[in-house]
Amino acid sequence: GAVVSQHPSWVICKSGTSVKIECRSLDFQATTMFWYRQFPKQSLMLMATSNEGSKATYEQGVEKDKFLINHASLTLSTLTVTSAHPEDSSFYICSARSGEASPLHFGNGTRLTVT
Amino acid sequence: GQNIDQPTEMTATEGAIVQINCTYQTSGFNGLFWYQQHAGEAPTFLSYNVLDGLEEKGRFSSFLSRSKGYSYLLLKELQMKDSASYLCAVTDSNYQLIWGAGTKLIIKP
Numbered sequence: 682g683a684v685v686s687q688h689p690s691w692v693i694c695k696s697g698t699s700v701k702i703e704c705r706s707l708d709f710q711a712t713t714m715f716w717y718r719q720f721p722k723q724s725l726m727l728m729a730t731s732n733e734g735s736k737a738t739y740e741q742g743v744e745k746d747k748f749l750i751n752h753a754s755l756t757l758s759t760l761t762v763t764s765a766h767p768e769d770s771s772f773y774i775c776s777a778r779s780g781e782a783s784p785l786h787f788g789n790g791t792r793l794t795v796t
Numbered sequence: 797g798q799n800i801d802q803p804t805e806m807t808a809t810e811g812a813i814v815q816i817n818c819t820y821q822t823s824g825f826n827g828l829f830w831y832q833q834h835a836g837e838a839p840t841f842l843s844y845n846v847l848d849g850l851e852e853k854g855r856f857s858s859f860l861s862r863s864k865g866y867s868y869l870l871l872k873e874l875q876m877k878d879s880a881s882y883l884c885a886v887t888d889s890n891y892q893l894i895w896g897a898g899t900k901l902i903i904k905p
Contacts, residue, residue: 683841715893724897725839725883773836781891782826782846787838 685777692707694765694795702760702791704775710755711777715785716721716748719772765795778794798822802884808874816869816882816899820895825877828871830858831883833898836889839883842869871901879903 684707694700704714714731729739729750737750749761758777762778772792776785800820808814820828827846831839838888843853845860845867869882884896 687838694871702874725895727895764803772836782887784844785885785893786828 683779683784683786684702685711685775685786686736686786687775687791690789690790691792692794694793696795697764699761699763700765702762702773702775702795704758704760704777704788706756706777706779706786709777709779710788711758711779713781714752714758714775714777716750716758716760717749717774719774719790725774728760733759733764762793767795769793770795798894799886800884800886800894802882802896802899805868805900805902808871809888810874810903810905811877812874813870813872814874816871816884816901816903818867818869818884818896820865820867820884820894820896821888822884822888822894825862826887826889826891828858828860828867829887829893830856830867830887831840831885832880833883834880842882874903876903 688703691783715761716728717725718728719725720726727740728743731737731750731752733752733755738794739745752758776787778785802818830842833839843858852857855872860867881898881900883898886894
């Protein structure tokens, strides 16, 4: 159980375009989903916390107008990287939990390359 | 501030046992998690401790001492595929998850 599906697994896009990443909890309802970014050989960095039906909470230094998060239902959250630039190239990972004290379960991640 | 410490890197031999330590100082405590992350992949959940003591799950065990702010992950009968980073994470009083920087485990034949 506790499967989180993330799509796409990898994407290459041109500078200036937007990319949408989907995160779905397949067998549980996730009131909270989290979006992380990880650069090579670095730690996970929390970008934002997404609560169903409300606005996401962004971490300091993360531009909310650039990284649009929509948590439309208890099983789906999306991250849209708008006007992507090469420096946005990274590994983006979503995670979800069924309750506050429950473990986070991660999607397989999306490797974004902006050319 | 909130802080989680774990060694940056450890090396062990195939077939041996290794213990990865984690100490934490957080605003409250609602559980400690261990995750495994292979290079280029997302983390996978290994264990959860909220009460003191040892939780065993196959070759992996996790121990918690809340009074000492200390946990360890014990890996037995090491296999080459266990080469990965191991992440310690603590849920604080607000149920925020605080992450350690991870321990890179290198297994040698």
